Amino acid sequence: MHIRVENLTHIYNQGTPLERTALHEVNLEIEAGERIGLVGPTGSGKSTLVQHLAGLLQPTTGRVLLAGTPIHSKGATARSLRLQVGLAFQYPEDQIFEQSVFREVAFGPRNLGLDETEVKARVHWALEMVGLDPARIGPRMPFTLSGGERRRVALASILAMRPRVLILDEPTAGQDPQGRRALWEKVGQWQQETGMTLIIVSHALEELARLVERVIALRAGRVVADGPTREVLSDARLLRDIGLDVPEPVALLQALRQAGKDVRTDRLLPAEAAAEIASAWGLRRAGA
Amino acid sequence: MKAIPIGMYVPGDSILHRLDPRVKMGVTLVLMTIPFAIHSPWSYLTLSAFIATLVLLAGVPPRTLWRTLRTVFGIAFLMFFLYLFTTPGEPLLAVGPIALTWQGVLAAGGQIYRLCLLVITASLLTFTTSPMQLTHGLEAMLSPLERVRLPVRELAMVLTIALRFVPTLQEEIDKLAKAQRARGADFTGGPLRRARNLVPIFVPIFVSAFRRADELATAMDARGFRSTPHRTRMRRLHLGYRDLLAMLIVLGLVLTLIGLG
Numbered sequence: 391m392h393i394r395v396e397n398l399t400h401i402y403n404q405g406t407p408l409e410r411t412a413l414h415e416v417n418l419e420i421e422a423g424e425r426i427g428l429v430g431p432t433g434s435g436k437s438t439l440v441q442h443l444a445g446l447l448q449p450t451t452g453r454v455l456l457a458g459t460p461i462h463s464k465g466a467t468a469r470s471l472r473l474q475v476g477l478a479f480q481y482p483e484d485q486i487f488e489q490s491v492f493r494e495v496a497f498g499p500r501n502l503g504l505d506e507t508e509v510k511a512r513v514h515w516a517l518e519m520v521g522l523d524p525a526r527i528g529p530r531m532p533f534t535l536s537g538g539e540r541r542r543v544a545l546a547s548i549l550a551m552r553p554r555v556l557i558l559d560e561p562t563a564g565q566d567p568q569g570r571r572a573l574w575e576k577v578g579q580w581q582q583e584t585g586m587t588l589i590i591v592s593h594a595l596e597e598l599a600r601l602v603e604r605v606i607a608l609r610a611g612r613v614v615a616d617g618p619t620r621e622v623l624s625d626a627r628l629l630r631d632i633g634l635d636v637p638e639p640v641a642l643l644q645a646l647r648q649a650g651k652d653v654r655t656d657r658l659l660p661a662e663a664a665a666e667i668a669s670a671w672g673l674r675r676a677g678a
Numbered sequence: 679m680k681a682i683p684i685g686m687y688v689p690g691d692s693i694l695h696r697l698d699p700r701v702k703m704g705v706t707l708v709l710m711t712i713p714f715a716i717h718s719p720w721s722y723l724t725l726s727a728f729i730a731t732l733v734l735l736a737g738v739p740p741r742t743l744w745r746t747l748r749t750v751f752g753i754a755f756l757m758f759f760l761y762l763f764t765t766p767g768e769p770l771l772a773v774g775p776i777a778l779t780w781q782g783v784l785a786a787g788g789q790i791y792r793l794c795l796l797v798i799t800a801s802l803l804t805f806t807t808s809p810m811q812l813t814h815g816l817e818a819m820l821s822p823l824e825r826v827r828l829p830v831r832e833l834a835m836v837l838t839i840a841l842r843f844v845p846t847l848q849e850e851i852d853k854l855a856k857a858q859r860a861r862g863a864d865f866t867g868g869p870l871r872r873a874r875n876l877v878p879i880f881v882p883i884f885v886s887a888f889r890r891a892d893e894l895a896t897a898m899d900a901r902g903f904r905s906t907p908h909r910t911r912m913r914r915l916h917l918g919y920r921d922l923l924a925m926l927i928v929l930g931l932v933l934t935l936i937g938l939g
Contacts, residue, residue: 407689446856477860485857487881497878501862533885547861 391457391474391554391587393420393443398452400438400611412438414611415452422554425581425588427598427619430608431633436591437480439608440557443589445472456555473502476553480560482544483537491517491535491543492528498551516550517543519580521572538569549580555587556580562594570594574601595623595637599658607632624656639663646670687808693920694736694806699815701921705928706803712935713792721938722791728931729798738805746801747794754790761786809841818915839894843887850886854879 395418402410413435420426430436441447442454445461445468454461456471479485488494495516499509517524520542527535532543545561561577562570574597581588581601592598598605598619605622607615609632615622622628626636626644636644643655643663653670657663694702712725733743767781807815817834824830855865858878865875 441856444860446859472860473862475860477857479853479857482857484886485854485878485882487878497863498861501864551861 391422392455393555393587394418394455394458395420395439395442396453396455398439398442398454399450400435400442400447401450404450412611413442416611416613418606418613418616420587420589423585423587424604425602426590427602427605428589428591428608429593429595429598429605429622429632429634433610434608434632435611436608437559438611440477440559440589440591443555443557444475444477446477473551474553475555475557476548476551477557478545478548478559478561480563481541482548483540486532486540486544486547489531490528491522491530491532492524494532494543495547495550498547502551512550512552513546516546519549519583520546520576522546538565541565541569542573552584553586555589557589557591559591560593561590562592562597570597577601593634595634596659599623599637609633620656620658623658626655643667686804688738688742688805689808690737690806692735692737692806694732694802696920697806697924698915698917698921699807699811700818700915701917701924702803702807703812703815703819705924706799708928708932709799710796712932713795716935716939718939721935724931724934724938725795729795729802732802733798736802736806738802742805743798743801747797750793750797754793757789757793758786761789810838813837813841814911814913814915843890846890847883847887851879851883854882 395416398413398416399411400413402408402412416435416439428436428440438447442449443461445454445456448462456475459467459471461468461472486494488497492513495513496509499512504512513528514524517527522539522542527539527543532540535543545558548556558577562573565573577588577590578601580586588602590598590602602619604617605615605619606613607622607628614632615625615628623637624640626640629636637658639657639660639662640655643653643657643666646653646667647655651670653666657666709725709729713722716722716725762778762782762785763776765779765782765785767779769777770780770783771778804812813834816837817830820828820830820833859865863875863878865872867875
């Protein structure tokens with residue numbers, strides 16, 4: 391689904407002493423099926439922007455178009471469009487409220503007005519997508535699950551709505567390294583299987599580099615960079631400028647370059663960097 | 679998030695902001711009793727002028743004041759009609775058993791006016807006194823009750839903590855409402871439907887509130903919190919010349935009003 395953001399400005403608490411501009415004249419164009427990473431320091435407007443993409447906020451000025459229709463307009467069309475955008479806030483497990491995992495995941499599909507057979511099919515599908523066994527975990531009480539399992543239930547409850555745009559705000563925050571890796575892999579699979587547009591807010595640049603093809607960087611409510619992942623995430627000056635850590639492989643390659651070695655610095659992943667270094671030294675890596 | 683919630687603190691540096699909270703609470707009580715003790719139009723005029731001056735001194739934005747007054751519109755409306763039709767006297771207009779009397783019009787108008795004065799006076803206190811100062815003042819004013827073993831200190835602590843978490847909870851409710859709306863929850867419709875639809879917000883709120891309370895208790899315990907020994911304050915209350923002046927002015931006002939009747 392095509393997304394278009396036009397001159398979007400959002401001011402919180404306008405006209406009070408607490409006034410704060412979170413987004414300033416943001417313009418974006420996102421094609422169906424794109425995989426996008428959204429980066430920027432805390433308070434740069436990432437969360438506000440993704441809430442706008444899901445139609446949860448009223449813009450101060452400007453608008454968001456979903457498949458050509460303004461997402462904030464009243465009426466059934468706009469509502470059904472909004473429901474095609476799935477948004478997982480940070481720590482989505484905090485929103486769990488039902489007595490069983492099944493009912494929790496079924497909440498969204500039921501709100502869509504689907505019949506019970508379809509609801510059941512979707513719950514099963516969604517739980518399988520997040521790597522949980524529907525038969526075993528479906529009847530359980532969410533509060534008896536582990537933190538990692540609850541996170542996956544919450545994500546399943548969004549997937550079960552079959553969104554055409556999926557927005558994840560720091561999906562792996564507070565998870566252990568294994569859980570993080572597993573979750574990142576899953577996210578990639580969901581996108582491949584459904585072809586949905588994927589928008590991920592994250593500080594984990596290396597994981598983003600593996601998953602997304604385009605990165606949008608925000609600072610103080612403005613888009614300061616928007617381009618292919620390799621380009622944006624290897625721009626050390628830009629990253630430092632907006633207060634993000636330069637990926638370690640990039641930092642290493644830059645140090646080598648400054649020391650006079652002829653290496654490319656736009657290698658974001660350790661394996662890529664290793665290959666680059668090996669070829670600069672005229673070595674061939676074992677097994678490569 | 680909504681703009682400044684109704685009746686809440688408006689940070690500022692006016693003379694009213696700088697008064698001792700105990701003085702402000704005492705004065706507010708006095709000012710809120712006066713409308714029930716005076717009768718003559720001159721008294722009302724004097725009191726209104728006095729309160730209007732306070733509003734100007736406090737520098738409260740008129741819009742904020744208006745929003746506060748709006749919250750009592752419902753009660754005011756009800757009161758107006760009750761007084762209008764139940765006050766006995768010379769009928770101006772009569773439809774069957776229901777009579778509109780001249781006395782009724784006066785009484786209804788007077789009640790509304792009193793209500794407005796009360797609301798403005800009370801909100802002047804909350805506009806110019808931070809919740810922290812309010813509890814501090816309350817604790818100081820209630821401290822004599824410690825003699826009869828009322829746990830004043832603990833109550834003040836509980837109140838401070840509760841106030842501290844109001845904005846946090848508001849923010850959380852806001853976030854949960856959005857999260858559930860993104861899953862197709864609908865918060866419109868009749869009261870019964872709306873109540874049922876609030877379950878997806880209130881269950882998680884309770885869960886997190888209890889978790890927070892638990893964590894806070896553990897954290898306080900870990901730092902050795904006990905309420906019994908007297909704790910010193912970072913900011914101690916002391917009466918200054920401003921406070922004495924304020925009390926004198928209010929005393930003057932009260933005497934004048936007694937004179938006017």
